[in-house]
Amino acid sequence: MPRPTKEQSAALYGITVFFIASLGDIVMYSGIFGDRRKTPVSEAAMLVFVLAQTVSQFFMNDRILGEAKKWSRSWRRKKRLWRI
Numbered sequence: 001m002p003r004p005t006k007e008q009s010a011a012l013y014g015i016t017v018f019f020i021a022s023l024g025d026i027v028m029y030s031g032i033f034g035d036r037r038k039t040p041v042s043e044a045a046m047l048v049f050v051l052a053q054t055v056s057q058f059f060m061n062d063r064i065l066g067e068a069k070k071w072s073r074s075w076r077r078k079k080r081l082w083r084i
Contacts, residue, residue, distance in 0.1 A: 006059045006063075007060040007063070008056075010055045013052050014048060014049040014051070015049065017045050018042075018045045021041045021042050021044070022045070025040050028040070
């Protein structure tokens with residue numbers, strides 16, 4: 001299996017945190033472990049998820065802009081060579 005890119009890793013981290021928090025809330029509200037303090041964590045996990053998605057988008061945009069700059073430089077170089 002290929003190693004995930006930075007943006008995929010950030011997105012997977014956010015999804016995992018939100019998924020685990022959701023499962024924790026489901027277990028908490030179902031009362032399986034008795035009547036304990038019911039403090040939901042999904043709201044905080046949603047903030048972590050949104051932050052991870054934002055970081056993922058930043059990494060993706062940074063990679064795409066780098067590729068575009070690299071292509072632009074090579075295109076200019078080729079254009080200069082054809083003029084000579």
